[in-house]
Amino acid sequence: MESRYNLKSPAVKRLMKEAAELKDPTDHYHAQPLEDNLFEWHFTVRGPPDSDFDGGVYHGRIVLPPEYPMKPPSIILLTANGRFEVGKKICLSISGHHPETWQPSWSIRTALLAIIGFMPTKGEGAIGSLDYTPDERRALAKRSQSFYCEGCGSLMKEALLPLSSGSASSQADKEAKELARQISFKADVNSSRKSVAEPTESSEFNHLASSSELQQETTAFQDTTISEVSENQSNSATSTQEERIQPVSNNTSMSPRQRRALQRRVPTSTNFNQVQQPRVNTSHVGSNLLILLLILALAALIFRRIYLGNEYIFEL
Known part of the structure; x- marks a missing residue:
């Protein structure tokens, strides 16, 4: 052997x-x-x-x-x-x-x-x-x-x-x-x-099931938040700041999560208006300055014409 x-x-x-x-x-x-x-x-x-x-x-x-x-x-x-x-x-x-x-x-x-x-x-x-x-x-x-x-x-x-x-x-x-x-x-x-x-098969299954449920809830919350933000942005384009604040404080049909989402959007709109306002004022001042320069140039041209005309008459 x-x-x-x-x-x-x-x-x-x-x-x-x-x-x-x-x-x-x-x-x-x-x-x-x-x-x-x-x-x-x-x-x-x-x-x-x-x-x-x-x-x-x-x-x-x-x-x-x-x-x-x-x-x-x-x-x-x-x-x-x-x-x-x-x-x-x-x-x-x-x-x-x-x-x-x-x-x-x-x-x-x-x-x-x-x-x-x-x-x-x-x-x-x-x-x-x-x-x-x-x-x-x-x-x-x-x-x-x-x-x-x-x-x-x-x-x-x-x-x-x-x-x-x-x-x-x-x-x-x-x-x-x-x-x-x-x-x-x-x-x-x-x-x-x-x-x-080592976890048992049932505990692993429960853990996976709870993780899946949590992921589904998170996805649903993200979808709801995105839709709410999109709706708020479309409403903010046609309404003033006071009209946006009023639904947050008085609309009792909204859920607490919707109210918090709207409240988070209001300061952003306010800051946006505060930043955009100086741009409008600056463009208005620039327009006024351009008109003033045109007036001065036209006045200088008229003055020159008058001055040259008087000088021509004097020579005659």
Whole structure:
């Protein structure tokens, strides 16, 4: 198998190391890759004691991604057990359904212990979870010992070492329970942080809807203001300043917004008249000055004619 894979790949190195560590079965779990596929493992776990799965031996598949251990594996149970669906990827905080809770320091052994620890817990509607009755689970636990896997050729009666009451077995049970509790706690914490940090789809929709409504109201207000200003400008061309001020103070049918818009236009008209008035006076003074200059020029011309006429008579 080694010649088929790139030995420099981190995933290949990690999986070969774990395969060497899990080569020998224990009385609680065992897992090994298929002969022709290093990224698909078959595993066997014993049901946790003092539970509905006590006495059961359960078989399944672990499919690992090429990015392992940076990404989590997918876990599929092949033995009917009443807790996980058969042939379907189960949803655990250590499986591919929750990559946000996966840690690269975890391993296939961690996944095996997590499966054992999660079996007595409630499914709560998770993907691939079942909630069979205790009697049904006990019946499936007895039948699980006769299960045979055609994929790897494992028989459940021979897959694990005989169960013993030594310290190693009790330690594995405690480790599985503690691991399941820690993983479940981490998943709950991460999900709560995610719900606080990221808005839900409905809140995003409400935010977008409120923004759209605000934009529509703003556009409508701008259109109303423009129409009001245009109307005021057309009225100001044919009416005096007093006629423009009178509707603002006496017309009670106008809305407060219309009154404020008209009031904003009045000072502009007043300033416009104040600026234009000197232009009219200046042009009037210029006209008077031009007439005066013409009169003076005409007078000078008449005076010259009279002077030249008198001088001509004097010479005669």
